[in-house]
Amino acid sequence: MFDSLLFDLMLVILIGILSQWVAWKYRMPAIVVMSVAGLLVGPIFGLINPQESMGDLFGPIITFAVAIILFEGSLNLDVREIKGFSKPVGRIVTVGAFIAWIAGSLAAHYLAGLSWEVAFIIGGLFIVTGPTVILPLLRQAKLKPRPAAILKWEGIVVDPFGALLAVFAFEFIKFINSEVTLKALLLFFAASAFAVFLGWIAALVIGNAFERGSIPEYLKAPILFVVVLCTFVFSDEIMHETGLLAVTAMGMKMANMRLTTLNDVRHFKEDISVLLISGIFVMLTASLDPKILIEIFNPSIILYVAAMLFVVRPLSIWISTIGTDLNVREKLLIGWIAPRGIVALTVSGYFASILLENGYEDAELLTALTFALVFSTVVLHGFSIGFIAKKLNLTTTDESGVAIVGGSRFSAELAQSIKDTGNDVLLIDQSWAALSEARKRGLDSYVGDILSEQVEYHIDLTPYRYMLSMTKTDTYNAHVCADFAPDLGRDHLFQTAFHVGKDVETFTIMGGQTLFSPSISIYSLEERMHAGHVIRKTLLTKQYSYTQYLRERDDKSILLYILRADGSIEFFTPQVELQAVAGDAIIALTSPAKTIERVKERLEEENGEKEIPYEKLEELFTEEPPSGKREIPGAAPISTENAK
Known part of the structure; x- marks a missing residue:
């Protein structure tokens, strides 16, 4: 026939x-x-x-x-x-x-x-x-x-x-x-x-x-x-x-x-x-x-x-x-x-x-x-x-490396914090300019399309257990997660939340898990970075528990990931409620309020307890200097906060 x-x-x-x-x-x-x-x-x-x-x-x-x-x-x-x-x-x-x-x-x-x-x-x-x-x-x-x-x-x-x-x-x-x-x-x-x-x-x-x-x-x-x-x-x-x-x-x-x-x-x-x-x-x-x-x-x-x-x-x-x-x-x-x-x-x-x-x-x-x-x-x-x-003991079974798809100021800050934990991190974007912040920090980066087969010829993705897709195109993020699902497993694939105005009901591609808790789009994350928010690490102890941390944290903070005591990391998502114990550290994106208070206390001590206007300190966190870099006295992009 x-x-x-x-x-x-x-x-x-x-x-x-x-x-x-x-x-x-x-x-x-x-x-x-x-x-x-x-x-x-x-x-x-x-x-x-x-x-x-x-x-x-x-x-x-x-x-x-x-x-x-x-x-x-x-x-x-x-x-x-x-x-x-x-x-x-x-x-x-x-x-x-x-x-x-x-x-x-x-x-x-x-x-x-x-x-x-x-x-x-x-x-x-x-x-x-x-x-x-x-x-x-x-x-x-x-x-x-x-x-x-x-x-x-x-x-x-x-x-x-x-x-x-x-x-x-x-x-x-x-x-x-x-x-x-x-x-x-x-x-x-x-x-x-x-x-x-x-x-x-x-x-x-x-x-x-x-x-x-x-x-x-x-x-x-x-x-x-x-x-x-x-x-x-x-x-x-x-x-x-x-x-x-x-x-x-x-x-x-x-x-x-x-x-x-x-x-x-x-x-x-x-x-x-x-x-x-x-x-x-x-x-x-x-x-x-x-x-x-x-x-x-x-x-x-x-x-x-x-x-x-x-x-x-x-x-x-x-x-x-x-x-x-x-x-x-x-x-x-x-x-x-x-x-x-x-x-x-x-x-x-x-x-x-x-x-x-x-x-x-x-x-x-x-x-x-x-x-x-x-x-x-x-x-x-x-x-x-x-x-x-x-x-033959020729496998890397304990890796917690992270491949981040999408270059931005926030992704560079996040990558820096992950690198500081001792884990491998790689930023990937199709735009050379989008990776400029990563290059300034000396972070590993690659210019190319992660969905291209040729990427496998140029970079080795083996050390990276997790993949975070954080580009400004929601559909692309979902496609990245769907494409790598057979290789990494959906439990290790994450994407930022849909930005405001996106008709998510008509979007049917099954992507990765939504990043962070509460979920937030890459646009909102970038806005917070420009508003002076910083990535902060808080170490949990027997005296300062995870429950106490959650109760006392700033309601504007975004929980990013947990750094386990053994050096591995787990990302927060709205779908899964993670638990942390003493020895773990919570990495979160927080507002500059706590940092301002700390700088205020330090400067007041240095100035003989002379009162410093709060508004003057806040300018350090909300205004960009001509160089594009913000120098904050007494603060660092990632710091450790312990219980008193």
Whole structure:
């Protein structure tokens, strides 16, 4: 009834995006969900077979998708960040990758029975540990900073180079088997150099056009998309299979041009990459022949997967990290965790079709072989990383760090108070200016959109147990909390109250818990800061209880959080009534009344008990000096108040 190419395309895209949503909702690896979905609609129930229905279009669609995916991945290779690599990371992405290529190729030939040509191509491709898979695992396991950083940057750096290594291996072997002359071999390298040059020129032209404002905002993303495809096709027409090299070079060049306008197209390239990855992955798995699928359980393939898991990966890590400061526990964990991702499967599907066209019949097993390795590593590593990390004492289980979304004077004051307790704190905002107060105080900050996938490539959110969304856009705050609910849990997500005039009844997004007690909007908090309110810490003792504090506190004060005796923190909300005991401290935003009284008493003592007008003191708290900073004698942004 629905046997048409249009229906198949619709179903592929629908299943791919639905799988991504299910993975996000239930905190599952997206690649596992998409694999199961593709197999169900394809070889198991036979609802669709994209390769048959698309015919000659199947190959070009896969090729274009791989080119765009590699370009998007290479945009993360900023040399400024690579320069900051520690010695272990540098060794792993160079020496370790080379050892993994050689050892993986040997395993593919001797254990899986692939020819030398196909084995070296697949061996190069399998050095990758995709960031799209490793980053969610790191968030889940809450690793300590060093092993987390090594695994993260290995995935980001090696991801595009695995495909390039496979390209070079393929071209080199093709020339060798054709018994070509030295001239032809040199021609290949010249064409590869031209591909790099073409990608570099394309990046330079489009980047400068963006910066000069020669392209309107609404055309930036579409034009970039078209330039990527043109660069790929022109290079590939000059010499086959060099197009991937051209788009990777283009992405790397643009990543290092310090383009301010890259942020303008970030959402587009992320959206198109997610759409392509989801669709292509389902297309490949749904197109698997049931006979090839059965081959996954072939003893030789199972033996190959076992060798990659227990021999090749640990061997490459242990050898490459000799002489580094990694300890045995870190080597054991890094040597085990190496999940292959979506890029590995999509690129292997691309090479499978190319190799079959060139007469390599054993390439028919490439997709099944890749699927077996990808599925095994994602499942085994995904479900074991937390357990193994805890056993090796490489997790950060006691962190109470706070990530604050939204830059403002109040958020900077709050962050400073949290930092003073010894807990990690990070401020995030899309505006550089909004974080000016945070920078003045030397607080950690990041300029970017927390809802962007690229944030995970640049900052490590693992140390932060809580996330407070305090921007001046209520809907954005709710979206932030909804987006991070699967990762942090709704108990650790908070947002400021809706500001006056917001029609909350029509707003249905389930965000985080409302911050502070009583609840208050960020607008009101900012007004109080400008009126002289300060964040004060009150230590509870056996003589001065929490009940007494609540009874005597200023009725205008806002309860912010409790600093427990062990250093952890808990935020006040209207929904949950917290209790505090002796040794805990209450942090609250209070009016300047008490501080004025204290300063008044101090100044009167210094002036021989001469009466000082109250109005004169109040001016210190209600007027902003020309410098924008308020100096209050005898007062500090955060102080300790004890029972008398």
